[in-house]
Amino acid sequence: MRTRLYVIPASHPATTAALMLDYKGIEYKRTDLMPVVSKGVLRAAGFPRVTVPAIKIGDEKVQGSREIARALDRIQPEPPLFPADPDKRAAVEDAERFGDEQLQHPIRQLLWWGIKRDKTVLRSYSEGAKMGVPIGLAIKTGGPLVALSARFNEATDDTARAALAALPDLLDRVDAYIADGTIGGEQPNAGDFQIATSIALALTLDDLKPLIEPRPCGALARRIAPNYPGHMPPTLPPAWLPAPAVA
Ligand SMILES: N[C@@H](CCC(=O)N[C@@H](CS)C(=O)NCC(=O)O)C(=O)O
Helix, strand or coil: CCEEEEECCCCHHHHHHHHHHHHHCCCCEEEECCCCHHHHHHHHCCCCCCCCCEEEECCEEEECHHHHHHHHHHHCCCCCCCCCCHHHHHHHHHHHHHHHHHHHHHHHHHHHHHHHHCHHHHHHHCCCCCCCCCHHHHHHHCHHHHHHHHHHCCCCHHHHHHHHHHHHHHHHHHHHHHHCCCCCCCCCCHHHHHHHHHHHHHHCECCCHHHHCCCHHHHHHHHHCCCCCCCECCCCCHHHCCCCCCC
């Protein structure tokens, strides 16, 4: 079936969709979009909203990482992204919802906070992407796009500090999902794909690595989303950082 996935390079929910397509063995073409510009392209392609991931699969258009998980299971049931047992499915859906609604955004805000300070890191986050313009040029001329993205995502000092303050509890919750077997099993599910990409993106920020790497969620991210692109050297004020977890 003809399938095209629309992504912004290094977008964590877009990587969730890519990993789920790979897991299902569905071949697809990828369209890499620049942030902000992505909104117009998605609208022009007929999607109802302005965020990635979005896919065209056959004649269907599906947008949103959670919607895509369900569409993929419907279109190609094997291997499944959700358990057949209703209680287990409800637990995976709860983890997936948490990943989408609570975990994704603070990590996104910390990323844009850092990019705002040093947009040269965009080169590493765009590794392997085909943006239609040379990445050096995109970086040189990308100031306004970065400023707009930071504003769109409300990546301010206050929200970055709030994201950092919330991080230990968010990581505890992921570790709890792993401990109770909701995610982290031998066969990955939609919860694994949803959550691991946010953790993998967070691991590209050197400031966050010591908080995450010793935890079970760090190992999960490395297993489910290896080779995640991007690297941000230390940039956050040390006074804002929570204390690393005690091993
Ligand atoms: N919760 C949505 C989030 C989608 C989302 O916010 N995607 C971001 C990229 S991570 C986006 O498209 N932003 C638009 C932009 O940066 O211009 C999902 O999981 O699909």
